[in-house]
Amino acid sequence: MTKRHVLGISGGKDSAALAIYMRDRHPELDIDYFFTDTGEELPEVKEFLDKLEGYLGKPIARLNPGRDFRFWLRQYNHFLPNPQSRWCTRMLKLKPFEEWVKPWLASGDEVTSYVAIRADEEYREGYSAKSDNLIVKLPFREAGINKAAVIDILESSGVGYPKYYEWRSRSGCTFCFFQQxxxxxxxxxxxxxxxxxxxxxxxxxxxxxxxxxxxxxxxxxxxxxxxxxxxxxxxxxxxxxxxxxxxxxxxxxxxxxxxxxxxxxxxxxxxxxxxxxxxx
Known part of the structure; x- marks a missing residue:
C-alpha cells in the first residue's frame, strides 16, 4: 500500500494558503497539488496558479473534466445550475477529482486529501469520502487557523492574493451563480x-x-x-x-x-x- 497526499487548489485564498502552510510545515509529505479546470475560469485564476507553483516548487496538476460546461448544460435540458441543483459542481469539480484518485484507491493505496476549511467556518463540512482508503483532513480547523491567519500566511509568503480579489469575492467560473x-x-x-x-x-x-x-x-x-x-x-x-x-x-x-x-x-x-x- 502506498500512502498518497493530495491537496486541491481552487484559485482562492484559503486553498492557496493551505498549500503554502503544508509545504512549509510538513516538507516531509510529498503532496500532489491539483486544480480542476472547468474551461470557464477567470484569467486571473490561471495567473495566480502559475505564481503559486513557483512558491510550491512543483507543478499543480490541471484536471480536465473531459466534457465542458456547455456539454453538461445540454445534458441537463439547458437548465442553468443554481443553489438547488449544483450540477456544475458535481460534473466539473467533484467527478474529475474522483476519476483522478480512482486508480490509486482501486489499487489499495491510502489517499489523504487536505481541505482548506478554516477554524472560523463551523458551518462548512468537508468532502464526504466514498472510499474507506480516502481520508479527508482539515489542517486549518485542527490548528485553529482563521481568516486573519490565512491572510498572514499569504502575505508573509510573498504570494499574496489573486488579482480578482480587487473586484470579486470568490474564485470559480466566470459565471458562477453565487456572485453578487x-x-x-x-x-x-x-x-x-x-x-x-x-x-x-x-x-x-x-x-x-x-x-x-x-x-x-x-x-x-x-x-x-x-x-x-x-x-x-x-x-x-x-x-x-x-x-x-x-x-x-x-x-x-x-x-x-x-x-x-x-x-x-x-x-x-x-x-x-x-x-x-x-x-x-
Missing part, C-alpha cells in the same frame, strides 16, 4: 467578453424553459442597463459602509476595501451559501 450583482457588473467591466458569453448561455437556457437566471430574479440583459448598473453600485456601497461600521478597527491590520473583506454581507444579498468546492 456587483460582481456581475464588474465582470462586465473587467471581462466584457465573458459577460456576453454568460448572457448568451442564459438566453439559450431561458429559451429552453429554464426557470433560472444567473442572478436570482434578474437576467443579465436587464442588469446591464446603465440605470440598473448605477443602482447596483449604490446598493453595494451602502452595504459596504454598513459592514465597515460594524467591523472593529485594528491599527495593526488596516481595513481593506476589497470584496473579500465583506463576507458577512452575503447574508443580506444573493451571495449567501456559496459553493463549498469552488469559492475557497
Amino acid at each position: 450583482k456587483i460582481e456581475w457588473v464588474r465582470l462586465k467591466e473587467r471581462h466584457p467578453d465573458s459577460y456576453e458569453a454568460a448572457k448568451a448561455l442564459e438566453k439559450d437556457a431561458l429559451e429552453h424553459g429554464s426557470p433560472f437566471t444567473w442572478s436570482k430574479g434578474e437576467s443579465l440583459s436587464d442588469m446591464e442597463h446603465p440605470a440598473r448598473i448605477t443602482e447596483i453600485k449604490a446598493e453595494y456601497e451602502l452595504r459596504r459602509l454598513r459592514q465597515k461600521a460594524r467591523t472593529p478597527q485594528n491599527p495593526l491590520r488596516p481595513l481593506k476595501t476589497g470584496l473579500e473583506d465583506i463576507d458577512d454581507v452575503y447574508g443580506e444579498d444573493e451571495g449567501n451559501g456559496s459553493c463549498l468546492i469552488c469559492h475557497k
